[in-house]
Amino acid sequence: MASCTTVGVTPVAGPTFSYWRKDGGHLENFRSTSDLPRVQDIVIIGSGLTGAACAYYISQTAGSSSIPTTTVLEAREVCSGATGRNGGHLRPEALASFSKFSETLGLDSANEIALFEVANAEAVKELVQTEGIDCDYTQVESANVYLDGSLASAAKSQIGELARSGYDIVGKIQFHENPHEAEDVTGVLGAKAAATFPAASIWPYKLAVHLLKIAMSKGVQLQTHTPAQCISSTPNDNGYWVISTPRGDMMAKTVIFATNGYTPNLLPEYAGTIIPVRGICSHIQAVNTSNPAPVISETIKTMGIKHSPGCQDYLITRPDGSIVVGGAWKAVRPGPRDDWYNVIDDSQLIPAAVNYYDGFMQRTFATWENEPSEVDYLWTGIMGV
Known part of the structure; x- marks a missing residue:
């Protein structure tokens, strides 16, 4: 031994x-x-x-x-x-990288990290093409959708700082600060603002x-x-x-x-440096499978929906029109911390989020308000944080 x-x-x-x-x-x-x-x-x-x-x-x-x-x-x-x-994202999220790393590492290092994420996404694309990998690789336009006014203001300020500093990464981001425009572009009801950028989705x-x-x-x-x-x-x-x-x-x-x-x-x-965190994810499809599922947006196919600091959902549209959406932190965080923090058991669901995705599409997207849907897969997974 x-x-x-x-x-x-x-x-x-x-x-x-x-x-x-x-x-x-x-x-x-x-x-x-x-x-x-x-x-x-x-x-x-x-x-x-x-x-x-x-x-x-x-x-x-x-x-x-x-x-x-x-x-x-x-x-x-x-x-x-x-x-x-996971959620099937291949998503270099420049604003999140900047907000996470700029205060501790400085803007230059944060810019390098953001550009590295973009380069990694491109490398995956090249690998999939070179090896002919059948994994539903799909180039998309993605969005961060802000339902919280303070988060929307912080994102606008961050983009302004990047633009003033001349960082190339800002050229990949389009910011929609008008709520009506943000809701129209993303399809998310109650959107305060949105940042859109190139990304991809895959069958991981x-x-x-x-x-x-x-x-x-x-x-x-x-x-x-x-x-x-x-x-x-x-x-x-x-x-x-x-x-x-x-x-x-x-x-x-x-x-x-x-x-x-x-x-x-x-x-x-x-221990204490890499923390296992239990997350939850789901697959949602329209009940009426004889008709195509409604699109969430004409242009946006994946997104992170920011409800409040630390609370978000992340979503991709599958090629068949069904939805993979995970996170549920709006329900999870108010619940017992022991249900998700420092947990390695993915055989159990998170109790606070068991029903969270029932009706999620109807209460989140204008195009799904009158479309019956069902959660046909609901699972947990362990992330290293």
Whole structure:
């Protein structure tokens, strides 16, 4: 066994079932070999987008006969963590980056971070096109919609500061400060203002799984239902880290933790630095499926709806007209903090938000006011914050 004083808590069994995983696939419970390989150059813990991307780029470093021996460990089904549970956004949000980082890092650094997000979105687009990945990648116009006057004023002030300072990122943002215009552009009832900008939406599960398939075709192994329970605190005499699993120990020269909110369970030094937060998300469709679902807006297809400081919903329109919307912080934050903060259990819903998305479309969008809808998927997921 690995020289660990304690065995870390692993992801729970029986997680809520997300819309993104409804089609599944042959990798759901896949194991490349019946027995674990005992020695590898690299072990990647986690098969979400981070782990899949690491495996993909490792597999691209050389010919398939000379890539480092690499195994991806997944505690449950493939991509069953945050990537298989998120809101489907590929959304560089410059204003949020500036407000988050400018006070502590300065405007120049905040601008670099915002531009990095834009570049990352473009890199994903190029990767999807190069590899022919079927993941519903869709370029869209996105919006931050402000239902709170103070948030609208702060966004206007932020954009003005960026414009005066000459930052290029402001050229990607259009601000609608007239409430009537904001409501007309976004379709959101009661909008005080809106900022719109280019973004994209994707089927995140399909993107990650496709990258894993490419990596596996080059020799990378995948081992599902194989949780890493602990990692040796130091390498052994031969320079290998020891990873303990219920199927036996593995040794690796390099261990990559693609574990998001679960990281402190394996690396206790990150407790208090990476906090697991339980979020909630849903899939909504029109009840009358014989007619096309109403569009939320003629131009805006994804958005963040800012109700008040710290309370928002995030939404994408799927190609079939259905809606994926998550957040529900307006309902969650007034409830018990223990329901969502420092929680790794995604097998349970957040009680305060169980009914939040019933009637959400009707009370939020003018075009849906008279359109019956149903929440056919409701799930939770663990985010690392």
